[in-house]
Amino acid sequence: MTSTENSSRINNQKPLKMQSFKRLLKLTLPHIKKIILASICVLLINAADLLKPYILKIVIDDFLVSKKPQAGLYSITSMGILYFLIVAFGGLFSISEANLINRAAQSIMKTLRSNVFKTIQLLPLSYLDKTSSGRLITRATNDVEALSEMYTDVIINLFKDVFLLIGIVYAMLSMNIKLSLVSFSVIPIMLFIIFALKTKVKKNFVIMKSLIGKINGFMAENISGMKLVQIFRAEKEKKEEFSKLNDEYFDATLFQVFLNSFLKPASTVFQNLSIAIIIWYGMGKIAQGTLQVGVLYAFTTYIRQFFDPVSDLADNYTTIQSALVSADRIFELLDQKDILEKLNEGVSIKHMEGKVEFKNVWFSYNEKDWILKDLSFTINKGETAAFVGETGAGKTTIISLISGFYKIQKGEILIDGVNINDIRLEDLRRNVAVVLQDVFLFSGDIEKNITLNDSIDNALIDKAIKNSYSSKFIEMMPNKIHEPVMERGSTFSAGQRQLLSFARAIAHNPCIFVLDEATANIDTHTEKLIQKAIENITKEKTTLVIAHRLSTIRNADKIIVLKHGEILEIGNHNELMSKDGYYKKLVYESTKEIAIS
The missing domain is CATH 1.20.1560.10 (ABC transporter type 1, transmembrane domain)
Known part of the structure; x- marks a missing residue:
């Protein structure tokens, strides 16, 4: 300034x-x-x-x-x-x-x-x-x-x-x-x-x-x-x-x-x-x-x-x-x-089934450059859907919209048939749990980082730790679940932070799981643990996955292929591979990168 x-600011602000x-x-x-x-x-x-x-x-x-x-x-x-x-x-x-x-x-x-x-x-x-x-x-x-x-x-x-x-x-x-x-x-x-x-x-x-x-x-x-x-x-x-x-x-x-x-x-x-x-x-x-x-x-x-x-x-x-x-x-x-976000206004839905629909959705961060262009797809209850595409395709934006962080300019986003703008934000976010690639841990202890609030009982915390395969490394800590966590979890490895983020998501018992590049920065052993955790907790949950490693989404019920904010292909792995399209090209490029490494 x-x-x-x-x-000018001073002169204009006397009143x-x-x-x-x-x-x-x-x-x-x-x-x-x-x-x-x-x-x-x-x-x-x-x-x-x-x-x-x-x-x-x-x-x-x-x-x-x-x-x-x-x-x-x-x-x-x-x-x-x-x-x-x-x-x-x-x-x-x-x-x-x-x-x-x-x-x-x-x-x-x-x-x-x-x-x-x-x-x-x-x-x-x-x-x-x-x-x-x-x-x-x-x-x-x-x-x-x-x-x-x-x-x-x-x-x-x-x-x-x-x-x-x-x-x-x-x-x-x-x-x-x-x-x-x-x-x-x-x-x-x-x-x-x-x-x-x-x-x-x-x-x-x-x-x-x-x-x-x-x-x-x-x-x-x-x-x-x-x-x-x-x-x-x-x-x-x-x-x-x-x-x-x-x-x-x-x-x-x-x-x-x-x-x-x-x-x-x-x-x-x-x-x-x-x-x-x-x-x-x-x-x-x-x-x-x-x-x-x-x-x-x-x-x-x-x-x-x-x-x-x-x-x-x-x-x-x-x-x-x-x-x-x-x-x-x-x-x-x-x-x-x-x-300001009005957390308690709108239609109250205590428990969601987890059906997600995008109907002709257009979105821009600056009201000018469209990030998503006329997107339409449906993810049914209990399905695992993966979003793939190059950087800037709009994958993370979709996740942000489902969490209610931004409002779309055109179209509709429906959850269980209800427009997302009409749902109480508190209920929406209670039913959606996001596991990010860059895990954020708060200063405190492990337990507080899993619960984030006081409404989760000990039995559910123990279950979340077990199902996320975090128990092994937590038991090795001197103070167990009360082990101090430094700012941003700097004293934990990337894999340990990621497992704690899964425990956090499981403990909140959502109906929609969102995994945003959740396995991108971890070692092979931890990835296998996380894959087992995902299999344990997503059987009856709607799961949305953004994956950098295409090998991790082969079993997804639905793969949505994006490019420049538009949908190019939708189908499961076998269907998309048989089409000889953009997804198949991404898979081959990914395979080459793995072979070279």
Whole structure:
């Protein structure tokens, strides 16, 4: 995203930022009691801060300068005790406020983080295909953390600072109007400088958020593919790519630091300038006998207190801008409600028979280039159907459509005579189990990777392990079924991961099995075990196979031959071999490859 695009985005989203701010405030409603209590504490803290200079003013003017007689509570000792009590109670209220607001803020963040993760889970593959994982990770981590800072450090402090400023202005005006006006003479200049920097800070934050998303995505991608990077010695190239991103983020961050560097010093300069002006003005009035020393002291203290919240606002301004940009990005994700998968809507089919029909199906990922072209075929209950063809023929796309990951543009896909678009996604995916060539295992243990949920009992797990021929290697593990699984199952062999994926599929007891190149990356011994497992579990199941090794599908009831998204031939192995067509050519080419190897 270029700077021009970012600038345009900022200018076009001013209403969006206000809308996001309102939505952030709405998130506080369930915690309104804690926030009200915290606000009361803030008011009491402010009252303590306002009383302290006034007590010192009384001590200076009444007891040190005027030498008024002390009696009872009206004495230096009583004022000292009162001052101490005000300081102590102010500290207690400050502790209470911090605990209340942080508890409320962390509860809000917990809910927001949960909503972001839930939304990501329900995003369709068509969205995920076009969205960097780094962007989504940034939403759930960096952006939520930025909001956490705003809730804990900014909102309640903003409330505190505003009321403190009002109290200070009132106290100063009640003591001396002229001196107050002199004190505030530098404020318009300071506000002009702050607001002049406002637009630049906003624009730069959008650039920074975009770059951190790219960095997160780049890191996630390279960690996942580190084996390939090392095999092909691409460390230098990848480091150069990362350095380029890192340099861009470094420059954006330095520019942000440069902008921020004006805010704090500017506040300090104007604070001291204001104090210098009122001392210069006040000393003249004291010499004339029209101003008390205690009043001048109180004014210098109030001025420091006045500029402290202004300085805080300057410090927190970047936090506010960061949070608003993050809020826009989070709500942009949470507002994708129209495209989210609706798992519980549609016709409920608890158990399917497994008949699959494609009727004149056309499909494209980009609404332009057709991947599938007018496909029609029927796979009856209990049949094993294999899809063969060159890379790009549309085999894997068919599997994705049957699993309900994408919607077709034309035609119909029917399961047991019901349009797949009308079936509840939860029921559809409960009845379809997919075993992929590239097995994905989650961090945890073997049992959790087989069940993926808590609704599968131990007897079914044991049966799945036995029928998938996984029991032998699992029993050799020190912790058996509770053996830890590292990220992506890196400590298991390809064959072991594949057997676990079969156990996972069997444990979910589907009526339709999908094997997507499930035997492509395993050794001959493991392949034989998997073939036995397939024979055991597919006798009464509809089985769809995408096979790289054509020798593994000779016994399929139906072989569907694809090329460029179209069906060339349909039949069993013997029928297709007798036709002397495209399938026969593929078989001979496959045989030659095996002979050469």
